[in-house]
Amino acid sequence: MDVVWLESLVALGEHGSFTRAAESLHISQPAFSRRIRALEQWAGTDLVDRSSLPITLTPSGRVLRARAADVVAGLSALHDEMRGRQTMPAHPVRLAVSHSLATHYFAGWWRAITADAPQLTCLLLAANTLEAYDTLVHGGCDLLLAYVDPLHPLELGDSDVESVLVARDRLAPYARPGTYRLPDPQRRSDGGGPEVPYVSHGAGSFLGRVTDRILAGRRPRLRPVAQSDLTSVLAALVAAGLGVGWLPGLLTTEQVAAGRMTPVGDGQWTAGLEIRLSRNRRQRASSHAVEVWERAAANQDRTG
Template sequence: MDIGWLESFLALAEHGSFTRAAEAQHVSQPAFSRRIRALESWFGEPLVDRSTYPVGLTPAGVKVRAGAIETVTALGAVRDELRGGRQRAPRGAVRVAVTHTLATTFFAQWWTRCGDPDPAPCVLLPSNTLDAYDALVHGGCDLLLAYADPALPLNVPVAEAEWMVLADDVLAPYTAVTDGRPAFRLPGTAAAPVPVVTHSQAAFLGRVTERVLSGRDKEDLHVLPLAQSDFTSALAAMVRAGMGVGWLPERLVAAELAAGTLQRAGDPSLTARLEIRLYRVPNDKAPARAAAVWRRAAELAADGAPGHSAAPIPPAPVSGSSTR
């Protein structure tokens, strides 16, 4: 058994494509395929259903995926301990999985507001959306902070999780402003298509963008894909540089919007409302500080504090449902 086989298998489960998973791991597709076949040979069972696209997991693959997540996470923790990582981490820290964009745009101010009276020590675990959910369900973190699309529920195993809405955001197309004028406008024309920079459909915000565009005739938009990245901050940098239009969370570009260096590039039909949610899996063994943060976040939401939902929070939310 090679730990790399498990890491490759988890990448394939995430991306649903041998090509994209191999690219994410920076290995050739033939080498990546050999790893998956080697893992299947070790277990003596097919783990991947290659007859579908995106590729799916067989029943055996679903079981192996759950065990692989626990194994990789546990070995990583042992490695960090042996390397002295535990000594560098804050004592009694709350482990918070957070999607990359929210780690830079939302987390710090929200965490400070949840301090009672001082912010709790934390270990921030930036991750993509699906990996973050996996970490929550399998005990790799205490809390999860992530975007959600109310119109597009994710097919992820969070039946035992409960959540609350902390804030709203908007995913919209943005363009740089040059000499007081937008560099691009949507829609383009057949003679002058608008260059766009996009997330892949494997990324959460890519799926939201695809949902928005699915209601439009893409040919009528006349867009020309120019660049793709699953790192939203990289796409934002491309938009700022004038490379094209990109669908970005409004909170990420709030400063540029206020300064007038960016503006929306299309009408409201090209936007999607997002929710920023806090998740947890109720657990009697959860750190007391994690429970305290959850209670404080619920209080702020109930009071309508800035950045929090003003909807009432029931005192004893039902597992598997919103605390909203």
């Protein structure tokens, strides 16, 4: 559960339109729609009647909206109270980080880049990759650490986003040792052969899109058994032997070393990824955010 999902439902109830509600929260309509879908997934039921114009909330949506308004108001008051008791250093760098990097990469990277700079602190904002980019474009963070597909960069409209290369990674299929394998990608599927259980990234997610591009034109017989927007959840499902899943290599290092998962298939089932630190040049940055940026730029990966 993310409080911004509740804020979005409250805004939708007030404005009766995805477009106007998104504008009121200063986010794009696709990002707003993703929030509502995520909340519906959490609730386990439809909250919006999309068959009517203007759209209306379902009975469940109206009940949740009423409760959500109280929760949002209460959290806002609590936030104001905590800011009054502020104990965090004055200028933490607001860093939006994709979930997969937040859980398995960020700590080591931050420790290395700030090793001799104890004055640098951060406010970590974990989000899925697409929402994290949306946060950067709309000024909700100072910097963004996220995966990038170098062959298919995201279209960010007229935003003035620049980035530096932090590291390289690879998205590849993994499975529990001795369980499943993928066929030769040079052999086109004719509908024969055994089905391979498949744990997938959420529809429309960044890594889900990269996986779809890998599979395009040479799709094996995959039998979906589970789906999640959280890469760490997919890694756990793969390690448990539920199926094959496409995962970033940096996330799997410990699991592979421990013998809980192994790469399956050859390099043609994989795609290169980049980890990049990005900033919006239109946004006025704090001196601490500038320092983190300059340190990352000075240490960026320049290997081919």
